[in-house]
Amino acid sequence: MTDSTSDDPRGRPADAPDSSVDEQSPAVVLRGITRRFPGVVANDGVDLRVERGEIHALMGENGAGKSTLMSILYGALRPDAGEIELFGERVEPAGPAAAIAAGIGMVHQHFMLFPGLSVTENVIYGQEPVRRGLVDRAAARARVVELIERFRLGVDPDARVRDLPLGVRQRVEILKLLYRDTRVLILDEPTAVLTPDEVDRLFDVLRGLAAQGRSVILVTHKLGEVLAVSRRVTVLRDGRVAQVIPTAEASAASLASAMTGRDVELDIVHPPGSPGRPVLAVRELTVARRGGRPLVDSASFTVRAGEIVGIAGVAGNGQSELIEAIVGLRTASGGEVRVLDADVTRLRIAARRRAGLAYLPEDRGAVGSAPGASIAENLAAGFQRGSLRSRGGLLRPAAMHAHARAIIERFGVRAGDTRSPIRSLSGGNQQKALLGREITRKAPLLVVEQPTRGVDIAAVQAVHAELIACRDAGHAVLLVSAELSEIRGLSDRVLVCYEGRLVAELWRDEATEERLGLAMAGDS
Template structure:
């Protein structure tokens, strides 16, 4: 069969990491080819090179057998490559037809021929079953429809090879199903699709062949019919855990956090957490694993007072805190290391010594009456800097000027400095290098050993397996099962991450 895309020995280095380390990718014409891997495995970097957004440091790209060297997306588009990004690039107050033709409008001279544009967009949408009202304004359309417009845009520019970058991340299950139908229709019409995902069930449902990536390398190329989610999960995560954290068995004590049948809606007003119950005890790390976007973010926001739950109960140290504010929770001893340190964790324009008192800025010793006690704040900041080895050792530097790892240290220093009873930790090592990751892990273990209850939410299975004392796997807003790390296989966790319940898996295995 004809090869639509060949990427040969691609290398792409960034200052901190090698994002693509001699990657080979072959995509056949007319297939749906999935590229799977954890966050940071190098999938998006690879695709950005195929789309001309990045230039490879080394290696060769061939499109339909022809060697190419793209200077930008325009070159890639002219070779028939189209990319649908995770974040839509649409103009909200223009209509569907206007958006589709935007940038390649037809007409006489400077005059825009809307009639012709509408007709051509309608034809396209008819041919590929991408049903959408061409006269509707983008802002009135649901997300799934907006994605169709993005796909139409790509097709309008004559794309033969479509790259879909985690297209289901923003979709509801129904919309996801409709997207899959569209993908099949495109394949029937001879289009080639590259589907980036880390959701195994979706990959198994739609793809013909699968390339698995891990830490910038290709760890396997599989035919869908000859593989199973277990094998993919193993290749994705790797059998060999990169670093093991030394720790003694947990000595769990009383229940610190109790969650009962919690339901939470996301920003689109759709239920994201659908009846979750669990307990976290003092002196243990309770981890929630799962693919991103399965309700973990909303769960953490609800527990930390940033989002109002719809129903259910949360008890912290025996007290009902379902509707408590972030300040009340902090005063009771709940620390929170948020998943997005730039959005929630830090005020980048503030100096470090202001950042380390965020949340306690209004009370002694940091405030005396209405006034800030600057001398106390500076001493406290300097102590934290020494204790957590934040570099550079300059408490007056702005938050924005620290490296990612040191920014995370600032957040962790602040929250640990709170001497919490419960620490809610979300994605603590995202984007950190090995050294900083190790530091974060050691700190969490130390906290646990000092009797703090820790709720850890992470997308990194390695991290969960090396830190957790108990693991719950979340899928589609529900907990698929609760296991202990030494009594579970990676395959079982992978299956739970893909939406199989623990009883179901074990029932079948036994």
């Protein structure tokens, strides 16, 4: 790790601008921001004003231009037109380093962490405390530990990031902003992997920061969160500002309508399923951990045709490892996994898929897709030995693109040319495309992790409807979600995972938020 530019214990650059130039000016003013990509106008003359000490929500459907706009503010993208003003001073985008020096910090949907470094090393990277010309590792660790304890983030400061589940990695990203004491915090879907209690704690932190004069831009699809914590809401639709609404004058229905341009029915209650024969049978499944308690400890459960079984739990309690052992991404040290009548415990991933398993992973970038490959190529995965193949054994490009377009249309994916890389899609549109690919396989068992992470309200309803339709068509669905409302709304039965063990099994009518919360905390 390199030397810092300052001896300040938080590593603030010595040449950071003085925010006291005009104490009455807004923290952020964007005027007429326009950004084009091939075939798409992501931002079309967007204005945004964020006051000092304000929590300002930025909402819109997937592909509405939210992430592009924030990437421009953060310096990761340059606008084609428009002006940026920070704390009363006109600035020219000069990259993230300049934005950080100006007091702007951002947590992206796709984490910006070094997997091989520790939590502490990631948090202080580029802002290292220095003593006698060397990085003061003891001071750095002490500061990180203080932040972890102060905000009750539950992160091991010495853990390697590559060993952490996604939920904990999200907390590391938030730690990076807290460490830098940024004056404008941009949070892009920050609560996607947090439990309700963690969300409440995060919002307490954000309110405290706002009370100190700092500004927060909260990019989220979650209507309840916007209403709970923000002062004003800017809604984008098709790259333009559709509405700027004081939160006190807004409702969930009005925000949903502003986002979509139409009335949206909220709080849909889905009828229960009709369970049939067992499709997935897990018996005493164990995943060992070197030098500690098992990552998964003797898990046993069944998922039947025509039902959705949900798994709830605080991130890092073994849900991810359990799913990885079921789908073949992790080797089980004991127990058995059966799909229909086949013992798949020792089979490779491809063999498990042939046995009847489809899978949408929580990490859609690293596991669920090949980011540099085209949309058509990604959506052809799993179908290459079927109708997309010619008699000579080669894939037929025309059939691949037709297949991709069918998924795009059915699942409402906002995509242009199917030859474009899948990474060119917004996070929510990638999620819908990959879910569409797995559902289209019509496998007897569908394993789904975080199916609506980063997905807007209208798309959430569409995804839920597809999962219910999959269940009602006689498929078994195993659902893992950090959203308790999603678990409760979709599941016929709910399993709760705590410290690698399944500690509770609740039928739909029993799975109240209170009972789930207690079980998730280990009080079952």
